[in-house]
Amino acid sequence: MVSESPRHDADDDLLAEFGQVLREQTGQDSVCDDAIDGYRLEREIHRGGQGVVIAAYQESTKRPVAIKLLLDGALASDQDRARFEREVELVAHLRHPSIVTVHESGSTSRGRPYISMELVDGVRFDVFVQEHFQDGGKASEGQCREIVRLYLGICDAIEYAHRRGVIHRDIKPGNVLVADDGRPVVLDFGIAKAVGAQAGTTKTGEFLGTLSYAAPEQLGSSPDLIDTRADVYALGVMLYEALTGARPSGGDELSLAETVRNVTGQDARRASSVNASVSRDLDAVLRKALERSPAQRYQTAGQLRDELSRAISGMPVRAREHERAYLLRRYLMRRKLPIFAALVVLGGALAMGALWLGQRQEARIAAIESMRATAFLDSLSGVDYQTAGDGVHEIISIEGLLDEMSVSVAAGLEGFPKYEAPVRTKLGLAYLGLRKQFESAERELRRANELYREIYSAPHELIASSYHDLGRVLYRRGEYEAAFDAYQQAYEMRKDLFGEMNLDVARSAQHLAVACRPLGRFEEAGRLWPQVLRIRTELLEPDDPWIASALSGYAWLFMDRFEYQRAKEYFEQSRQILVNRYGESDWRLATVLHGLGLSELELGNYKDSWKWLRVAEAIKRERSDNLSLANTRLAIARLAYYSRTNIEQGYEHAEWAAETFERLNGPEYTDAILSRVFTAGLAGLSGDLPSAEQIAAEAIGVLNRHNTRGENRIVAEGVYADILWALGSYEEARRHALTAGSLLGAQPIPERLTQEAQERIRKFEFRSARDGG
Amino acid sequence: MNDLTRTTTALLKGLHDVENAEAWASFYGRYVPIMIGVARRLGLSEADAQDAAQETLATFVKEYKENKYDRDRGRLRSWLLTILRTRVAGQYRARAVRKEQQGVTFVGGVPDERTASDAWDTERRRTILLQAIDELRKVSKTSDQSVQIFEMLARDNRSAQDVADELGLTAQDVYRAKSRVTQRLREVVVKIEGVYDAEE
Structure with missing residues (x-):
């Protein structure tokens, strides 16, 4: 049948030698003489430290399954067995494309515990990586990205399980298969705990490899102290190995001499030092995943997943947040900037200055550089700094860059106003995007405006938009009159140029209307808002967010006029548009929900008010700056006070808002004082009258000093009067109630407040009349 | 199983002290199975052989930390074998005490170098073959x-x-x-x- 040859003799010798060794292997006799009810055992797939995996066929469901048969004596006590069943039960509830589905557990006819699970056809993760990605041991840059992309699925599976309370505890390449359809599948979830073994301590000789993935805290400590972060560590080791072909601290294939060197306790080698194709971002992410202290690591597999995903898509990774230069570079690279920008960043502003200075007489070059600078600055101002989560950190480095550019522009483009003006404009807008850089922004935008007026004659498109931009920065600086004037210039000029039905006209009109608000020019605003709405509904699709923005702006005007029902309707329409486009709890809804909550509050619909304000607060907690969040928390405090519900919660909101306003704007700022007033009111309602009295008295003191006579003063006097009344200081209470009453006609205030103040006076007067009589 | 776990945990702590458990782990994986096999061939029971191997490794770790191990001074294998033979002799003595308590006289000393060395070669081959087939299963x-x-x-x-x-x-x-x-x-x-x- 088959011809005999020396080769075959040698083969047979080796076969015989293996036969003897395999037969001598203790404690792992052939399993196929064992039996499990309802299953046909077919063949052994794998032998490991915990037992044997067998391919089998489940008769009832007629499906192929994998049976994991634990070692004899794996579960010595009843307690062990109970724990095993509990853990398997937990794992059996996991349903994730990258987690092998566990069907059930039980005992074989010989009493050995087994687990039955989905049979996945595939190869081990490390073998797959070796075969597909590691040419000669090391992955190329593109292959690294591919590996990470595959790895995201594994992280996702681990995160999914963690969220359901299952820690893997033994993540290693042997426990991850890459299925034929390309998806990674994680095996043996929680089994390490189920069989009561710590990683690596299962059976003599099984240390090889296994320990390499154990987090430092897994060695020697009690298994109960292990948390999800041990899995994060193991994920880090496994990815390190996949990307570099080596383990973080050597081992395995190293000779003893090298092992000995490693034992001296160096930190993990940088992955990029082992494989130069590993990017510095991935390097940093790996180092953070492999931190010795769990607290320093990524806290969840989800965080690791998100970071990896950022690393391969060129977004900045959090692991390198502290490197300023890094953030800037990453930021600019992501935006695919022209050579000019690369020069600025990589060579520094010096190089850029030199470039410009050397060629200053050449208008042609000035033109080109101006275009490039403009393109670069465009990319900067394209960021929404308020909401871009990572942006906050990028700002720090960009400030300095802008300052240097501003100087260079002055030097390099002087005498070429046509080129200088647009660069100044863009510089100004870039500054405008940065917090507290309004002064520089104003400087640049004013200069740009001057230049444009020199070059062109009004009315001109560029002069108009220059006025508009100037208006924006003046408004942000709190110079409302000047902002109003600039916007008006822009508005009129645009109307001249484009006629009324134009989106730019609408834009200037909207800004002009907003500027009316702090100036109290409600009549003018009342003319502008309907115009903005008309233009946009005419020119845009009915669900355009710009329409939502106009609706919301108009609604705030109704709020100012105490027309709460109409305000509510406009907020609601605005909300509808935004929800249809972005979903229920998108950050873009925060302001509208805040307004909706306030209008419901004023209408006395406390239940709806709670609903909206809570969502607004949740969104702002995620996305907004503290000032904006403080506004909403103050609104909630106010709601708690008037609705007399959730007093304790309301008190916390009020206090936080007060502290935040004080910190950001100073203690005499109106909203800080109003927050204090509600802190006092809520303290009073919760029964702490002495504190309430003290806080309210201080707030009233400040209002007296400023001779404040409007709505806030009336609210404060009312709250104070109620506190004093509750303390039994009736005379004083009456005095403050009357003070509030005397202010009622002075400025327009909501009807509700007037009623409340008058009712209070009636009540107090009745009491003193009764006491007096 | 429980006894084994306990011993192993103690050992792990030792490994942890020298800050690089991983390097020790691969070392452990390569040599402990050989040492257990050698101790078995020198007449110990499976449990006693495991103890002897663990203790040998623990001693090696300790001496290594004290810088007593010097590559030039001798091959790793004879270094380990020397410790192991002492440990096996210790087990002999313990067994002798048990036997004497049962009224049986037992005579035994340190196993001779030649026998131990041959056992090492056999066990090394066996360990390598098992690792090889594991590796093949793995891929x-x-x-x-x-x-x-x-x-x-x-x-x-x-x-x-x-x-x-x-x-x-x-x-x-x-x-x-x-x-x-x-x-x-x-x-x-x-x-x-x-x-x-x-x-x-």
Whole structure:
């Protein structure tokens, strides 16, 4: 049948030698003489430290399954067995494309515990990586990205399980298969705990490899102290190995001499030092995943997943947040900037200055550089700094860059106003995007405006938009009159140029209307808002967010006029548009929900008010700056006070808002004082009258000093009067109630407040009349 | 199992102290199975042999930390064997005490170097072969039956036809699988032996 040859003799010798060794292997006799009810055992797939995996066929469901048969004596006590069943039960509830589905557990006819699970056809993760990605041991840059992309699925599976309370505890390449359809599948979830073994301590000789993935805290400590972060560590080791072909601290294939060197306790080698194709971002992410202290690591597999995903898509990774230069570079690279920008960043502003200075007489070059600078600055101002989560950190480095550019522009483009003006404009807008850089922004935008007026004659498109931009920065600086004037210039000029039905006209009109608000020019605003709405509904699709923005702006005007029902309707329409486009709890809804909550509050619909304000607060907690969040928390405090519900919660909101306003704007700022007033009111309602009295008295003191006579003063006097009344200081209470009453006609205030103040006076007067009589 | 776990935990703590458990782990994986086998061949029970091997490694770790281990002074293998032989003698004495308590006289000393060294060679080969077949299992696809075929032929001494019948294959398939696996195993064995040779 088959011809005999020396080769075959040698083969047979080796076969015989293996036969003897395999037969001598203790404690792992052939399993196929064992039996499990309802299953046909077919063949052994794998032998490991915990037992044997067998391919089998489940008769009832007629499906192929994998049976994991634990070692004899794996579960010595009843307690062990109970724990095993509990853990398997937990794992059996996991349903994730990258987690092998566990069907059930039980005992074989010989009493050995087994687990039955989905049979996945595939190869081990490390073998797959070796075969597909590691040419000669090391992955190329593109292959690294591919590996990470595959790895995201594994992280996702681990995160999914963690969220359901299952820690893997033994993540290693042997426990991850890459299925034929390309998806990674994680095996043996929680089994390490189920069989009561710590990683690596299962059976003599099984240390090889296994320990390499154990987090430092897994060695020697009690298994109960292990948390999800041990899995994060193991994920880090496994990815390190996949990307570099080596383990973080050597081992395995190293000779003893090298092992000995490693034992001296160096930190993990940088992955990029082992494989130069590993990017510095991935390097940093790996180092953070492999931190010795769990607290320093990524806290969840989800965080690791998100970071990896950022690393391969060129977004900045959090692991390198502290490197300023890094953030800037990453930021600019992501935006695919022209050579000019690369020069600025990589060579520094010096190089850029030199470039410009050397060629200053050449208008042609000035033109080109101006275009490039403009393109670069465009990319900067394209960021929404308020909401871009990572942006906050990028700002720090960009400030300095802008300052240097501003100087260079002055030097390099002087005498070429046509080129200088647009660069100044863009510089100004870039500054405008940065917090507290309004002064520089104003400087640049004013200069740009001057230049444009020199070059062109009004009315001109560029002069108009220059006025508009100037208006924006003046408004942000709190110079409302000047902002109003600039916007008006822009508005009129645009109307001249484009006629009324134009989106730019609408834009200037909207800004002009907003500027009316702090100036109290409600009549003018009342003319502008309907115009903005008309233009946009005419020119845009009915669900355009710009329409939502106009609706919301108009609604705030109704709020100012105490027309709460109409305000509510406009907020609601605005909300509808935004929800249809972005979903229920998108950050873009925060302001509208805040307004909706306030209008419901004023209408006395406390239940709806709670609903909206809570969502607004949740969104702002995620996305907004503290000032904006403080506004909403103050609104909630106010709601708690008037609705007399959730007093304790309301008190916390009020206090936080007060502290935040004080910190950001100073203690005499109106909203800080109003927050204090509600802190006092809520303290009073919760029964702490002495504190309430003290806080309210201080707030009233400040209002007296400023001779404040409007709505806030009336609210404060009312709250104070109620506190004093509750303390039994009736005379004083009456005095403050009357003070509030005397202010009622002075400025327009909501009807509700007037009623409340008058009712209070009636009540107090009745009491003193009764006491007096 | 429980005793083993306990011993192992103590050992792990020792490894942890020197800050690089991983390096020690691979060391452990390579040498502990050999030492257990040697101790078995020198007459200890499985449990006693495991203890002796653990203690040997613990001593090695300690001496290593005290800088007593010097590569130039001798091969790793004789260093480990020296400690192991002392440990085995310790087990002999403990056993002797137990036997004496049962009224039996037992005579035993430190096992001689030659016997221990031969046992090492045998056990080393055995360990390498097991590691090789593990390695092969590791890189095989779940559905690949070749290693299983090889094991049925080798461990169970079954004929190719017999194996073919059970798995629903032809004898030719079985021969091909056997030849493929043998070839791969031979390569892996050479590779692993190289690692040991470099160290010892």
